[in-house]
Amino acid sequence: MLRQNLQQKLLQKLSPQQIQFIKLLQVPTLALDTRIKEELEDNPALEDLSLANMNEPVEEYPDKDPDDNFDKDDSSDEFNEFNVEEYLQEDNINDYGSKYDQNNDDDEERKEIPIAIQNSFFENLEQQLNLVPLSDKDFQIGMQIIGSLDDDGYLRRAVTSLVDDLAFSQNVFAEDEEVEEMLKVIQSFDPPGVGARDLQECLLIQLRKKDAYSPVIQKAIRVVEDYLDEFTRKHYDKLERILNMDSDELKEVVNEIIKLNPKPGDTGEATTKQLQVIPDFHIANNDGILILTLNAKNAPELKVSRSYQDMFQHYDKASQKDKKLKEAVQFVKQKLDSAKWFIDAIKQRQQTLLKTMNAIMNYQYDYFLTGDERNLRPMILKDIADRIGMDISTVSRVANSKYVQTEFGTFLLKSFFSEAIQTDSGEEVSNKEVKKILEECIGGEDKRRPLADERLTEILKEKGYNIARRTVAKYREAMNIPVARLRKEL
Structure with missing residues (x-):
């Protein structure tokens, strides 16, 4: 049975100002400049004083409080003359819901390393295909194969699927054997291994392009053809028995295989343009005293436009207001409100x-003095939140x-947070300290007999860290270190 009833609830909602502050707070320095530019373009009542001094050099980390970048006298006089508090309850408010661009589009600030113009991976294959004497049909088949390759150079579409693609998209009717023959032509192109359908075929293509009469190459081909699984699992003892080879011979074969390229299409093009990291803070060590400064780009010189304030006062004092004038007053008022809120949000940021x-620096003071990860104290988000009351x-x-940015590198703040581990003496240490010890133990191990997780657990217990084996495995995996068997070398 349906019923209607009234119910009162207390709900906590974020105001537009709070939403704007939250969005600005999570924007990194690299994107803040773009975000400010967007606001300047969208709101003519907002002005950037730094544009008037564009030719003057600005220190990125000035040795003063960033709040001093603002002209306190000017800003206070402006806001005393114009009071916008009475309009804060109006409904017509900017939502500030625009998305942030993660790249800095400022032509004056952007500095990119010049990159030589070169053909792409697919263009190189097409050029090689043009040099092969082929019929029109075979050429179209070859182009279809090249277009079906993945970025790493593999062909992961079945031959029957390629035949269907040719028929439907190119109106070319081909047999499976014809596609297979053209695939062999593509596999003869550079880089070696291109057009392979799996890792085994990729490695075999590369090996068969080498000296076919070399005993090492012949043995390497046999290992990849018949014992690739044992090779990838590093079951070297088993390979020595099966292939009747000693350690030195197997080492030559292994070295020959590991020199091959498992991703022939990966030319590094995707990594040429990396996201530039601009540090938000700088910590300097002045004779044992840490000095924290904020990147000056986080403190833009913004102000509310004087002309817009005068315009609003002129419109607001008009004795007669028609519909168009009221719309103008509403528009100007909205832009002035938005400008003030944006400036307040930037300052609060x-x-x-x-x-x-500052709370993180003081909590990890010993670490920022030395840069030694073993000096990192256990720290969680709540520790800092309690200190700053947020x-x-x-x-x-x-x-x-x-x-x-520190004297020993640039780090994401998140990397300084870690869980606590209790030693036998009852002292709490950071799990990063344990990871550092694990890394040192694995780095100094005999690669012919790498340390298993059980042995690593025993070593940590000898040092006073009572940690379970599964925890050691979790830390090892977090550091992208494989198990002992896969770390074994000949």
Whole structure:
């Protein structure tokens, strides 16, 4: 039976100003400049004072409080003359829901390494195909095969699927054997291994292009053809018995195989343009005293336009207001409100960043003095949130997207947070300290007899770290270190 009833609830909703601040807080320095440009273009009531001094050099990390970048006297006079508080309850408010661009589009600030113009992987294959004397039909088949390759150079579509593609898209009717023959032609192109349908075929194509009379190459072909699974699992003892080889012979074969390229299409093009990291903070060590500064790009010189304030006052004092004039007053008022809120959000962002980073620096003071990961204290988001009197989510937004430059590298703030582990003496240490010890143990092990997780657990217990074997395995996997069997070398 359906019933209607009234119910009162207390709900907590974020105001537009709070939403705007949250969005600005998680924006890294690299994207903040773009975000400010978007706001300047969208809101004519907002002005950037730094545009008037574009030719003057600006220090990226000035040795002063970033709040000093603002002209306090000017801004306070402007806001005293114009009071927008009475309009804060109006419904017509900017939502600030625009997406942030992760790349800096400022032509003056952007500095890219010049890259030589070169043909792409697929263009090189097409050029090689043009040099082969082929019929029109075979050429179309070859182009279809090249177009079906993955970025790593593999052909992962079945031959029957290629035949269907040719018939439907190119109106070319081919047999499976014809596609197979053209695939062999493509597999003869450079880079060696291109057009393979799996890893085994890729390695065999490359080996067969080498000296076919070399005993090492012949043995390597046999290993890849018949014992690739044992090779990838590093069952070297088994391979020595099956192939009747000693350790030195097998080592030559293994070295020949590991020199092959498992991804012939991976030319590195995707990594030529990497996201530039601009640190949000800088920590300097001045004779044992740490000095924290905020990147000056986080403190833009923004102000509310004086002309827009005068325009609003002129319109608002008009004795007679028709519909168009009221719309003009509403438009100007909205832009002035938006400009003030944006400036306040930028200032609040500055203060929150400095407050959070200062708490992290003081909590990890010994680490920032030395750079030794073993000096990192256990620290979780709640530790910093309690120190600065803010919510954990606020600290998380800062830690997940901000970088700090130190004398020993540039790091994401998130990397300084870690769980606590209790030693036999009852002292709590960071799990990063345990990971560092694990890394040193594995780095100094005998690669012919790598340390198993059980042995690593025993070593840690001898050092006072009472950790289970599964925890050691979890830390090893987090550091992308394979199991002992896969670390074995001849």
